[in-house]
Amino acid sequence: MALVRASQTIRPPQEAAAQDLPAVLADLASPDASVRRAAARSLAAHPEGAMAACDQLEKETSPSVRAVLFTTLIHLQTPKVAERLSALLRSDDTPLRNAAIEALQEMPEAAASVLQSLLKDENSDVRIFAVNIIGALRHPQAPEWLGRVIRTDEHINVCAAAVDGLAEIGGTESLDDLEELRRRFKDNAFMNFAIDAAISRIRGL
Amino acid sequence: MEFSSTAAAKKTDSVMGDGEYAKFCEFFYRKTGIHFQEGKKYYVERRIIDRIEKTRSTSFRDYFTMLRFQASGEELQFLVNSMTVNETYFFREDYQFDALVNHILPNVARTKQRGAPIRIWSIPCSSGEEPYSIAINILERWNLADSWNIEIHASDIDTKILAEARSGIFGERSLSRVSSQLRSKYFSPRANGDYQICDALRDSIDFSLVNVVDPMQTRRFRDFDIIFCRNLLIYFDDVGRRETVEMFFDVLGAGGFVCLGHSESMSRMSSIFLPRKFGETIVYQKPLSAE
Secondary structure (H helix, E strand, O other): OEEEOOOOOOOOOOOOOOOOHHHHHHHHOOOOHHHHHHHHHHHHHOHHHHHHHHHHHHHOOOHHHHHHHHHHHHHOOOHHHHHHHHHHHHOOOHHHHHHHHHHHHOOHHHHHHHHHHHOOOOOHHHHHHHHHHHHOOOOOOHHHHHHHHHHHOOOHHHHHHHHHHHHHHOOHHHHHHHHHHHHHOOOOHHHHHHHHHHHHHHHOO | OEOOOHHHHHHOOOOOOHHHHHHHHHHHHHHHOOOOOHHHHHHHHHHHHHHHHHOOOOEHHHHHHHHHHOOOOHHHHHHHHHHOOOOOOOOOOOHHHHHHHHHHHHHHHHHOOOOOOEEEEEOOOOOOHHHHHHHHHHHHHOOOHHHOEEEEEEEEOOHHHHHHHHHOEEOOOOOOOOOHHHHHHHEEEOOOOOEEEOHHHHHHEEEEEOOOOOHHHHOOOOOEEEEEEOOOHHHOOHHHHHHHHHHHHHHEEEEEEEEEOOOOOHHHOOOOOEEEEEOOEEEEEOOOOOO
């Protein structure tokens, strides 16, 4: 036995017709996860199926199908998709929530509007998630949004998350806002430490 | 900027503006998954200038039009061949081969149905050093090798490098880590100082042209046990990496393993595989109960 030539066991590539949307949606309801996974991948060719992918995400239990659904939604990204994904930030399912955060980070333009809304959310946890997303978002206005957070948000943890973000993506234009934040939380040792660290990084010290 | 002769091309510093470069990168990414950043413009442009000359195109625009609309896709393949990096050598990152024979294969053998082949995929295989290294390690170091049928598949997007892999001829630099004992067992010296791998090994490996971002080309690979995909994903962007590892999930049977390059970490791409530490390396396993 040992090494054997394999060419007899692998089928040659075959042209397969692209599935139409109703067929893909039917497969998405299959009890077989591998069929659902293939359907989730096929949905990337159907922008009109984006909301169906969002619906499936809310009830899907298989981690591998979920992963493909998120990748498909990154491909199909629109403000509406970003809005649907942002609703998952309130989920108690941590892996689902984290995957939504990662997906939103991959759609800077589509997510810009919904992220602005999330920064005003009454739930501070949601605002922290929004700040975390913005901190890793490839969007030219991201530092400005975080600057606005440290100027206006009253919750110390939200501001601390924004300081962490500015340490990564902030520029010298953030320095005044950081010093002002220090005055707002002057008695908080952790905030002072975080601001010092952010300023050092921004100045390249 | 346009130019009309080969001589002009050689003198020209840049044949494409930033907008054209961005457009080209987007096209190349869509076709291959390979993502070039702004800092790579010089590298990319040198190769494009070379292809403009070889195809006697009159300008970047002329060349790019041909590249996009050529029905045969032949020029795209030439360009891919020139853009890919194929530097490698035998037993590179050999701690992964230690993990293969000491941990991964024994794991696979424990759960694999008797009589079914063990399937290994080396992608990208470049000029063949990796799949041949896998074969030699298995034959030399896995004591159950003779009890199983083992298939080694090796794929690359570059037709020229695949032809080199199939030929099985290697220079001294490629073989620097191969002992004289293994050289005499699996290679024969050629008059010019190169070495030819033995027919038995060459014939046991199934080489194929595969573009990992083309689902049509990867869907035929199923029920694999081990994938070696080292130093490819570093050229992809985040979405390309996600898609590729999700494709690997479909390629592998339950409990199958993925081996990535030393600078690549699955945790930054996907959470659907389980990290397993074997010896000095971490590999990634599709859960046995994977849905």
